[in-house]
């Protein structure tokens with residue numbers, strides 16, 4: 001019997017101006033406990049039994065059907081690209097999830113990374129993390145969350161300019177990469193494999209004094225909705241505004257001791273936050289009144305990923321900072337939980353028992 005644990009950190013994407021580019025892995029981990037029993041046969045659908053422990057206080061019910069559950073569905077995609085139609089007989093997957101769903105802490109990216117790691121491990125495929133990133137990008141098509149969760153730390157990411165035939169492969173609809181459940185029946189169709197080296201990343205330094213406060217409102221903003229409110233085109237002035245700040249951000253957050261004024265400036269954004277304010281009551285006020293001048297200890301503040309979580313970077317006075325932001329949400333009738341987190345430098349790991 002093989003038994004191992006896959007551990008994947010959640011992530012905060014964008015960090016202000018780095019829309020779809022910059023990601024930060026954080027110290028809140030999804031754990032997948034896997035056992036493979038090497039039985040002669042199995043009655044389980046796709047040879048897999050899932051159990052799920054919700055530590056995230058989310059209301060959404062996570063499916064325990066291996067063909068529907070995002071983690072096992074992604075694992076089946078990776079396995080089928082390698083001519084393995086199902087899990088090895090007999091695979092038990094116990095998911096322990098403390099990451100709130102649909103709140104801007106990269107829960108879906110973390111689940112996708114868990115799926116590719118799971119497929120790679122049970123299928124004994126020996127794929128590198130660089131190749132696993134290609135598989136992730138066939139499913140979640142912006143690299144900031146998945147690269148941070150896979151590789152860990154504070155990362156800048158980019159997508160390759162692909163050859164025309166590879167562009168066509170990458171733009172295959174998600175429904176062909178992860179076909180709709182066939183009711184436990186194996187359709188036998190081999191899914192499209194990702195082009196090679198679609199996405200890349202580079203790790204930046206992170207000043208050890210800087211901690212991340214995540215203020216997590218008790219409502220969901222699905223990423224798809226938060227992307228739908230963004231414009232198709234931007235003014236030159238807004239693009240230049242973001243480029244100027246994104247160019248400063250890695251140096252600002254990597255320098256010790258941290259310079260609050262530089263960090264606050266480097267975390268300003270005109271590409272996604274102004275449009276997402278419509279989905280997040282109180283965001284405008286929070287981004288306006290929380291500054292290093294009005295709040296000692298604060299370095300910078302932004303929407304975490306697509307929201308609604310607020311990410312406040314700070315060196316101290318964590319409770320005070322969280323309380324002020326929670327009070328603003330409360331004035332809009334929204335309750336919150338908050339967590340003090342740190343960068344998770346290791347990324348996704350597998351440990352055999």
Ligand SMILES: Nc1ncnc2c1ncn2[C@@H]1O[C@H](COP(=O)(O)OP(=O)(O)OP(=O)(O)O)[C@@H](O)[C@H]1O
Nearest residue numbers: 070101102103104105106107108111222223305306
């Ligand atoms: N552990 C998990 N197991 C199965 N499905 C999951 C898991 N985590 C997330 N999901 C799926 O991902 C969806 C949330 O994805 P979504 O992209 O909307 O938000 P997010 O990833 O939490 O936030 P963001 O992308 O802004 O950081 C959930 O509604 C659920 O369907």
Ligand SMILES: N[C@@H](CCO)C(=O)O
Nearest residue numbers: 013019020223305306
């Ligand atoms: N960069 C992505 C992250 C959310 O998944 C966005 O802001 O839409």
